Amino acid sequence: MNLRQIEVFRATMLTGSTADAARLLHVSQPGISRMIGHIEVQLGVRLFERGKGRLRPTPEAHALYAEVEQVYRGVQRIDERAKAIKAGSGVPLRVLASPSTLLEIVPAAVASLTADYPDSLIYLESQLVRDMVRLLSNGEADVGISNLPIDHPPLVSEVLGSWSLSCVFQRGHRFEREASLPISEIVKEKLIAFSPDTPQGRLVAEHYPHTLGQGTRRIEVRSGQVACALAAAGAGVAVVDNLTARGWHHDQLSFRPIRRSPKSLVYRVRNPDFPSSALEQALIDRIRLAFRGMAQRG
Known part of the structure; x- marks a missing residue:
């Protein structure tokens, strides 16, 4: 029996007549009658006794119905699972990101994603490039958002956006009067x-390489x-x-942007041996859109 035959047989068992089964399935009554007759011929057993507009299931029909219900419940579970996957809850998403992208760009994208996919499960970690390479290569994470290029087979990269340089300073500093800053002024501080x-x-x-060497370096940091x-x-x-x-x-x-600042790229990094999920692509689309908006705002 194929799935359509199972559906027709089940509807007939539930309703007790071909007319009611037809209404339940939104098809014609003759089509239901022909399908029941075909199933009986195919199985070589009589499934219903006909009389007074009703169908009385035979013991064989009851035995078959018990199996059909198990199949039907399995189909329902598949349908429920498919809907859960569409809603983002079927597959967890494991994201690695460079620290600077986790201050605004990636968190905003994740917040938007979870608003649209409230049942999604997302793991988000801050990682340096060397650890990102290891975890993505081993399939222990799904995608990386890196502010450095990564050339490490089998990993592949694509550009999501870019970042440039700004000067940060204490509020009230003379730099607040400027819309942007030349590097020649910054090195005087x-x-x-x-x-x-x-x-x-x-x-x-x-x-x-030469200009910043003129400045007074009092403190060195890595973050x-x-x-x-x-x-x-x-x-x-x-x-x-x-x-x-x-x-x-x-x-x-x-802070103020630095005039004629160089730009560096931000990348999506992934392992092509592990196909991307729809949830991952939805996150990447949001991150790319956020970078585009940041560039338009200057």
Whole structure:
């Protein structure tokens, strides 16, 4: 018996007549009668006794119906599972992200995603590139959001957006009077500098190799959030990525973009050996849209 035959037989058992079964399934009564007759011929047994407009199930029909109900419940479970997957609750999503993207861009995208998929289950972790590579390569995470390019087979990357550099400083600083800042003015201040092996440190060293060397380096850090905390406390000014400058909120901190700042890219990183889920793609679409909006706002 195929699924359509099972559906017709079950409806006939539930209603007790081909007319009622036809109404239940929204089809014609002759079609139901022909299907029941075909099932009986196919099985080689009589399933119903006909009389006075009603059908009386035979013992064989009752035995078959018990099995049919088990199949029907299985189909219902499949349908429920399919609906759960569509709603985002069928498959958990494991996301790794560079720290600077977790201050605003990624959290906002996750919040939007969970609003649209309230039953979804999302694991979100801050990871450095080396750990991101290991976890994605082993299939222990689904997707990475990295502010550094990753060239490590079998992982593949695609661009989601970009970040640039800003200067952060304590509120009330003379820099607040400016809409943007030239690097030549920033180096006149006490500098909170990034270690050269950080993404921010590499970008600064690459584009300002001589100019920043003129500044007074009092403190060296590895984290944009630490640089912002120090700047807010009045320890100096810092050149940080604009993701951190925008996302690190403190009532004593201000920031301004750096004129003609270089840009660096943010990537989606994934393992092509493990296909993406619809939930993952929905998150990526939101992150890409957030970067586009940030670029339009300048």
